[in-house]
Amino acid sequence: MSRLAGYLGLLVGLGILLSGCDQEPMTNQPKFETYEAAPRWPDNQSARQPVAGTVPRDAPVELTVSDNLPMPLTRELLERGQAQFNVYCSPCHARTGYGNGMIVQRGFPAPPSFHTDRLRNAPLRHFYDVITDGYGVMYSYADRVPPQDRWAIAAYIQALQLSQYARLDDLTEEQRAQLDQDDPAAAGTATSAEEGHQ
Numbered sequence: 001m002s003r004l005a006g007y008l009g010l011l012v013g014l015g016i017l018l019s020g021c022d023q024e025p026m027t028n029q030p031k032f033e034t035y036e037a038a039p040r041w042p043d044n045q046s047a048r049q050p051v052a053g054t055v056p057r058d059a060p061v062e063l064t065v066s067d068n069l070p071m072p073l074t075r076e077l078l079e080r081g082q083a084q085f086n087v088y089c090s091p092c093h094a095r096t097g098y099g100n101g102m103i104v105q106r107g108f109p110a111p112p113s114f115h116t117d118r119l120r121n122a123p124l125r126h127f128y129d130v131i132t133d134g135y136g137v138m139y140s141y142a143d144r145v146p147p148q149d150r151w152a153i154a155a156y157i158q159a160l161q162l163s164q165y166a167r168l169d170d171l172t173e174e175q176r177a178q179l180d181q182d183d184p185a186a187a188g189t190a191t192s193a194e195e196g197h198q
Contacts, residue, residue: 068124069155078159080149081152084152084153085153088141111136114161115161120161120165124151131150
């Protein structure tokens with residue numbers, strides 16, 4: 001009998017609790033529908049602008065469809081690539097790209113030099129993919145470096161490689177004149193470096 005009374009009391013208690021919940025106000029509360037105008041919100045829009053730095057889900061796929069740089073190669077892009085390279089890559093690769101960064105000097109395995117023939121001939125996409133997926137003992141930086149910055153770093157690596165093997169013959173007459181005007185000693189150094197590579 002006491003067991004039946006306990007079940008009956010439980011059912012009555014549940015009934016009281018359930019009758020106290022009115023679903024109507026919860027489902028019909030004031031709200032904005034998608035893209036509905038919102039007079040007291042900025043720009044009269046109920047849909048908010050994404051937070052700065054938000055990456056759309058399809059952005060990485062869109063940015064990695066080819067080996068070519070998916071944005072214009074500009075001085076600003078290379079400067080951004082250099083800044084990000086110095087933050088994320090130089091501890092192991094060093095700012096020069098020879099693979100003797102501070103971490104290596106403290107006993108960690110040395111990464112390959114970017115100035116080897118294999119990496120000098122690697123396509124731009126190779127560097128992007130290594131930053132994204134990791135390679136050997138290097139782990140992925142995909143969660144730290146957004147896709148646009150990965151491309152910027154990759155472009156900077158190729159500029160860094162080019163800087164180590166630039167020849168005076170690669171310059172236009174105007175560039176040679178500018179080099180002579182800016183630093184006559186540098187023009188002589190470039191000639192000496194060119195002779196050393198031959």
